[in-house]
Amino acid sequence: GGGGSSAAGLDPTPQTPVTVQAGFIPVIDVAALYLGDKQGFFTSRGIKLNVNTAQGGAALVPPVVSGQYQFAFSNIVSVLSARAQGLPLKVIASGSNSTAVAGKDVSMIRVPENSTIKSPADLAGKKVSVNTLNNLLQMLGDVAVSAAGGDPASVKFVELPFPDAVTALGNGNVDAMVTAEPFDTIASKGTRVIASPYLDMAKTSLTTSVYFTSEQQLQQNPKLFTALKAAIDESLTYANAHPDQVRAQLPSFMKIDPAVVGQVTLPTYAPGISKDSVDAFVKAAKRYNMVTADVSYDDLVWSGAAS
Amino acid sequence: MEVLEAPPSRRAGAAAPAPARRKRRPVAPVVGILIAAVLAELIPRSGLIAGDALPPLSSVLAELARDAGHAELWEAIGRTVRTWLIGLVLAVAAGVVVGFVIGLVPWLRAATASTVEFLRPIPSVALIPAVILIFGTGFQSGVTLIVYAGFWQVLVQVLYGVQDIDPVARETARSYRFSAWAVLRHVVWPTALPFVFTGIRLAASVALVLAITAELVIGTPGLGQLISVAQSSGATTEMFALVLVAGVLGVLVNVLFRLGERLTLRWHPSIRRAGGAR
Amino acid sequence: MTDMVEVRNLKKVYESQGRRIEAIRDITFTVARGEFACIVGPSGAGKTTLLKCLAGLLKPTAGEVVLEGSPVTGPPLGMAVVFQEYGRSLFPWKTVRQNIDLPLRQKGLPREKRDRLVSEALTAVDLGDAGRAYPWQLSGGMQQRVAIARAVAYEPHVLLMDEPFAAVDAQTRADLEDLVRTLWRDLGITTLFVTHDIDESVYLGERVIVLSASPTHVLDDVRIDLPTERNQVTTRATPDFAELRARVHRGIQDAKAGRPATGAVA
Amino acid sequence: MTDMVEVRNLKKVYESQGRRIEAIRDITFTVARGEFACIVGPSGAGKTTLLKCLAGLLKPTAGEVVLEGSPVTGPPLGMAVVFQEYGRSLFPWKTVRQNIDLPLRQKGLPREKRDRLVSEALTAVDLGDAGRAYPWQLSGGMQQRVAIARAVAYEPHVLLMDEPFAAVDAQTRADLEDLVRTLWRDLGITTLFVTHDIDESVYLGERVIVLSASPTHVLDDVRIDLPTERNQVTTRATPDFAELRARVHRGIQDAKAGRPATGAVA
Amino acid sequence: MKIVNRVLLALGLPVLLVALWWVTSANSTNYYFPPLSKILDWFGKLWLSARFGDDVVPSLVRLLVGFALSAVIGVALGVALGLTDALRRGAEPVLEFLRAIPPTVLVPVIALVAGIGDGSKILVIVSGCVWPVLLNTVEGVRAADEVMVDTARSFGLTRAARLRHLVLPAASPQIAAGLRQGLSIGLILMVIGEMFAATNGLGFSIVQFQRTFAIPQMWSGIILLGLIGFVLSALFTLIEKRALGWYLGLREAQKRNR
Numbered sequence A: 001g002g003g004g005s006s007a008a009g010l011d012p013t014p015q016t017p018v019t020v021q022a023g024f025i026p027v028i029d030v031a032a033l034y035l036g037d038k039q040g041f042f043t044s045r046g047i048k049l050n051v052n053t054a055q056g057g058a059a060l061v062p063p064v065v066s067g068q069y070q071f072a073f074s075n076i077v078s079v080l081s082a083r084a085q086g087l088p089l090k091v092i093a094s095g096s097n098s099t100a101v102a103g104k105d106v107s108m109i110r111v112p113e114n115s116t117i118k119s120p121a122d123l124a125g126k127k128v129s130v131n132t133l134n135n136l137l138q139m140l141g142d143v144a145v146s147a148a149g150g151d152p153a154s155v156k157f158v159e160l161p162f163p164d165a166v167t168a169l170g171n172g173n174v175d176a177m178v179t180a181e182p183f184d185t186i187a188s189k190g191t192r193v194i195a196s197p198y199l200d201m202a203k204t205s206l207t208t209s210v211y212f213t214s215e216q217q218l219q220q221n222p223k224l225f226t227a228l229k230a231a232i233d234e235s236l237t238y239a240n241a242h243p244d245q246v247r248a249q250l251p252s253f254m255k256i257d258p259a260v261v262g263q264v265t266l267p268t269y270a271p272g273i274s275k276d277s278v279d280a281f282v283k284a285a286k287r288y289n290m291v292t293a294d295v296s297y298d299d300l301v302w303s304g305a306a307s
Numbered sequence B: 001m002e003v004l005e006a007p008p009s010r011r012a013g014a015a016a017p018a019p020a021r022r023k024r025r026p027v028a029p030v031v032g033i034l035i036a037a038v039l040a041e042l043i044p045r046s047g048l049i050a051g052d053a054l055p056p057l058s059s060v061l062a063e064l065a066r067d068a069g070h071a072e073l074w075e076a077i078g079r080t081v082r083t084w085l086i087g088l089v090l091a092v093a094a095g096v097v098v099g100f101v102i103g104l105v106p107w108l109r110a111a112t113a114s115t116v117e118f119l120r121p122i123p124s125v126a127l128i129p130a131v132i133l134i135f136g137t138g139f140q141s142g143v144t145l146i147v148y149a150g151f152w153q154v155l156v157q158v159l160y161g162v163q164d165i166d167p168v169a170r171e172t173a174r175s176y177r178f179s180a181w182a183v184l185r186h187v188v189w190p191t192a193l194p195f196v197f198t199g200i201r202l203a204a205s206v207a208l209v210l211a212i213t214a215e216l217v218i219g220t221p222g223l224g225q226l227i228s229v230a231q232s233s234g235a236t237t238e239m240f241a242l243v244l245v246a247g248v249l250g251v252l253v254n255v256l257f258r259l260g261e262r263l264t265l266r267w268h269p270s271i272r273r274a275g276g277a278r
Numbered sequence C, D: 001m002t003d004m005v006e007v008r009n010l011k012k013v014y015e016s017q018g019r020r021i022e023a024i025r026d027i028t029f030t031v032a033r034g035e036f037a038c039i040v041g042p043s044g045a046g047k048t049t050l051l052k053c054l055a056g057l058l059k060p061t062a063g064e065v066v067l068e069g070s071p072v073t074g075p076p077l078g079m080a081v082v083f084q085e086y087g088r089s090l091f092p093w094k095t096v097r098q099n100i101d102l103p104l105r106q107k108g109l110p111r112e113k114r115d116r117l118v119s120e121a122l123t124a125v126d127l128g129d130a131g132r133a134y135p136w137q138l139s140g141g142m143q144q145r146v147a148i149a150r151a152v153a154y155e156p157h158v159l160l161m162d163e164p165f166a167a168v169d170a171q172t173r174a175d176l177e178d179l180v181r182t183l184w185r186d187l188g189i190t191t192l193f194v195t196h197d198i199d200e201s202v203y204l205g206e207r208v209i210v211l212s213a214s215p216t217h218v219l220d221d222v223r224i225d226l227p228t229e230r231n232q233v234t235t236r237a238t239p240d241f242a243e244l245r246a247r248v249h250r251g252i253q254d255a256k257a258g259r260p261a262t263g264a265v266a
Numbered sequence E: 001m002k003i004v005n006r007v008l009l010a011l012g013l014p015v016l017l018v019a020l021w022w023v024t025s026a027n028s029t030n031y032y033f034p035p036l037s038k039i040l041d042w043f044g045k046l047w048l049s050a051r052f053g054d055d056v057v058p059s060l061v062r063l064l065v066g067f068a069l070s071a072v073i074g075v076a077l078g079v080a081l082g083l084t085d086a087l088r089r090g091a092e093p094v095l096e097f098l099r100a101i102p103p104t105v106l107v108p109v110i111a112l113v114a115g116i117g118d119g120s121k122i123l124v125i126v127s128g129c130v131w132p133v134l135l136n137t138v139e140g141v142r143a144a145d146e147v148m149v150d151t152a153r154s155f156g157l158t159r160a161a162r163l164r165h166l167v168l169p170a171a172s173p174q175i176a177a178g179l180r181q182g183l184s185i186g187l188i189l190m191v192i193g194e195m196f197a198a199t200n201g202l203g204f205s206i207v208q209f210q211r212t213f214a215i216p217q218m219w220s221g222i223i224l225l226g227l228i229g230f231v232l233s234a235l236f237t238l239i240e241k242r243a244l245g246w247y248l249g250l251r252e253a254q255k256r257n258r
């Protein structure tokens, strides 16, 4: 019940608020928006945020395309691959960024403490778990193996949900795991890091997840999305400045162990998406066959101009 | 032959063995549940399988007790049950009606057989994107998926049931010129009823599974969505607590249908055999 | 008397599971309106098959059955059948009363009339107090009587009965025989009655049709010119009865032996 | 002669669906080894119930059945039963031969012996060429004869038959009667035979047990002191036969009327 | 003539539906409902190639093994439960509990127990496929005709012989119904099982297409799934006709003669 939110030409103001349906995945990255909403960054712009959650990004694309959700959260590779297939999606704002701190990033590759594997190059012929095949984490695995001088094609990636991957790593069902927070923290007991793959892609912080909508919705409601983008960006800035509040926000939308909350590595939140960051992903995604076609920065990212 | 029209006092006497039987009734299920519960407690504790990924029953129950204090769980159950019920009713109604029509008209059966067999094995889950696009992310999508999956369960059972009519019974009805409706109601329906019940019981659990799966994947509020959140946060115990709720719902559903079966199939050999055979 | 039932060159071949059985080779006979005809013949002769063809339940392989001038293509109106497999012809999910009541409801009779007919029929077969039982709670003979009661309550124009008294005791059988004859006489029901019992066929019928062994044809057609009023004791003791009995008996002996009929053809 | 079957104060009450039927109130009798006993009684008297209790298929409500000294708690070894509902006692998924063969395989007989027994039994019931048919391709009487053939081929010590000839024609019936008597005499099978036909009971049995109407008890127990060699024509014509016949008839009349037996108790 | 009729009947509706789909989707611009022509195009490219051996064959092998296991387990357990009332009442709540757990949740748990190889995928198939077989077997066994049971008992048929000659054949029509249900559920679970921890298979491909927004390819996979279901069911019917010859004969003797 989005209060006629899909109608064209909406101009949200605090006096005439508009309900915006958002599609999130319950992961740490979206904490920034929960926090921003709590701080009133959305309501002050006349936006009433209504969050829906789904298990994975693929299930969030259809409702955005059909206009049921105004925007949704996804990792950048999923959006790239949709865009490459010709789906008219546009990134409206950054979601979260890598930390660019070696050994303390949001995604890493872990092996059991006593494993003989020392470097990603040793992963040849080994089973490595990722949460989704042919997506971001597998690409990170490929990147890390290549960077270490190994052959990514020789690695056996297997798909396992994170909690099960942690167990599988423990009992030897898989040899290594590409992690993402909070499961990097959860998996840290008895394991060690052999790579921080984002740093293998670029030495700087990269935009790893984004908020996206459809081209059609952008055309119909430019004013709404301008306001929305402003609210998201303000939230990101605020979140980056208040990591403790971000941590405090986590239990409100995740079932997370309080002990883990204090330890997880938070991503960097920052408005704006650099062209270098996008290009790095496009290059890697193409190289490792995550996407089939080139995607240009301007195609992918909304200029933010209301006109 | 003498029908013992038992006077009240006598009837009470005759009823005496009945409570004994009724008292015995819950013993077997309770024993079964106890055995399962003990296994569910011991296997995870032994750590033989799956290390600590499988929490023991006691901690799952403790978690559940905690959840039961929150309205969130009950709301979720309510939502899931609503989706389940609407979907199931529609699926069963459609399956029974279509099943009888197809089953009774031979050429219709021949004409639809290939299409039915083509459509049946298509998993509802594969249709999720298309369903979201048409029906949105509300509970209607879950209902649609349930109807799609449950319909086939009922349909196939009904088709086999309709085929099971005793030829002599059918001829009797024909010779007395029963109308088509009367044949359906008094001959076909009772014969197919045991099959229909099996179909409904199959559909009921498939429907529950899909109600939860739809919530899980699409994110419609309900039990499945809670499971999804628990799963992606690594809250294993919480997840199993919710799975336990799903299972218990399934058991309750079955108890309900067993009761219905006992009431409507009193004449059936499986129910009437209780009468003193060795 | 006009012809009610005409069977013309009826032939029936069963083909199933690789077995081809010529059950009836060639039968021709007619039954007049209001006549009581008994059909006897050795086991497996095709009596049940013949009855099912008459009832429009089986499609003849060749030949035809004509009822009141129009060919039978399906079960005709106002006909009641008592099946040999009485047990399976009762619906186990209905009580005895409901089993009898159901065809009456099909006829569209009002409630009170149905209730009366059901009760009367049950009393007539001596099952007055078994109405609320289910068929599977009854003995074999009782089940058979329920099937008879159902046909009787239906008040048919044409009544087809396939060994309806096979499972009941001698005394009950005599009572039921008289019941059927009374009904036939009072309501003018055209009746075809299959039986194994030669005495019974002579006692009941106005006519006995003797069928040969399979592949079947009509071997003998004996007119029973006993008085309409019959009595279990006196009628059976008459010399006429004995003679007719002997004649039918010879017919069946011949049928079994595969000889053409030696008794004079009526 | 030792007692083969002992029935002591047997009582059977059916309780189902709120209906409570006292089928058998109190029956006591014994059957000697190798004896041929017929059981007659009105429809619904509890004959089938009695037979099922004897066969260990039904649990008596009170009293007991003792077979060769040991109480019956389940179907005893070496016993064959021909059920009243013959049609339902044949397995529709087996051919006629397979139906007869199955119990023999259970006995562990060698292949050739089984084949011979099956063929002999089929010939005895005049179904030599129906061996490969399925039961549902047969007429009612043929099905009943298959059930009889199955029991006969089994070569039991104890044979229980529940109206086994109800669906067969008079001539076949006579043949089968003689078949059963021959078997009984040659193999010394203890036989209990339920029938409605008084003549049949007298012709077949060494003894006729007359049951009262339900709730049932033994009304009369008539010793049939006819010679062991019997003949369908001559035996039935003797004055002894007529007298015994009358005696049993009276017993049944009494049973129907609910009177105590008026015939002298044997 | 008869055969021509039957072929026409079997093909009529599918042809009609495909034509309808073709026409209504011809100018579709909806991303998720591409024109049928495009789907069929991909169908040829994808499945009439080496991919068939790489993806479809492994899936089918898993399905058949899983189905066979389900049939054995379902019938064995079903007979046991159907014959022993106490056992059935004892096991029922536990079985109903298991039945109500979504495979999507169960899959990871199974993966924990059975590893992430073919074993766990087969187990996933069994976890869903076994229920219709089990339930139908239980009901079929419980509905066995009393007179037949009495006959078997009176002739001293041993338990094993009663099982083989009476209980199983008597329940076989209903078991067949269960197997038929199980077959299509098995196919569905084959897909679901391959959604997790798989590296090949038809289900894996469909899910990959879905996730990478290769929608025409996804539809072509769904069509293939339907075709496989159809072929398997046709095979099943063939076997059923032989195994249940007596039953179909018994039931159809009347129909055909009318």
Ligand SMILES: Nc1ncnc2c1ncn2[C@@H]1O[C@H](COP(=O)(O)OP(=O)(O)OP(=O)(O)O)[C@@H](O)[C@H]1O
Pocket: C014, C015, C016, C021, C022, C023, C041, C042, C043, C044, C045, C046, C047, C048, C049, C050, C084, C214, D136, D137, D138, D139, D140, D141, D142, D167, D168, D169, E253
């Ligand atoms: N459904 C069937 N399929 C094949 N053959 C059949 C079928 N029904 C009957 N027959 C055959 O047709 C012949 C005649 O059978 P029918 O039942 O008409 O005999 P009947 O005269 O009624 O015998 P009975 O007195 O024993 O009941 C028999 O040889 C029988 O085997």
Ligand SMILES: Nc1ncnc2c1ncn2[C@@H]1O[C@H](COP(=O)(O)OP(=O)(O)OP(=O)(O)O)[C@@H](O)[C@H]1O
Pocket: B001, B002, B275, C136, C137, C138, C139, C140, C141, C142, C167, C168, C169, D014, D015, D016, D021, D022, D023, D041, D042, D043, D044, D045, D046, D047, D048, D049, D050, D084, D214
């Ligand atoms: N399964 C049952 N449930 C309830 N009552 C039953 C059941 N079987 C038989 N009866 C009742 O028990 C009584 C005796 O039945 P039984 O079948 O033994 O009679 P019978 O002497 O064999 O009669 P018939 O000669 O008609 O076959 C009848 O009144 C019948 O209604």
Ligand SMILES: [Mg+2]
Pocket: C047, C048, C049, C084, C162, D139, D140, D141
């Ligand atoms: Mg017949």
Ligand SMILES: [Mg+2]
Pocket: C139, C140, C141, D047, D048, D049, D084, D162
């Ligand atoms: Mg009886």
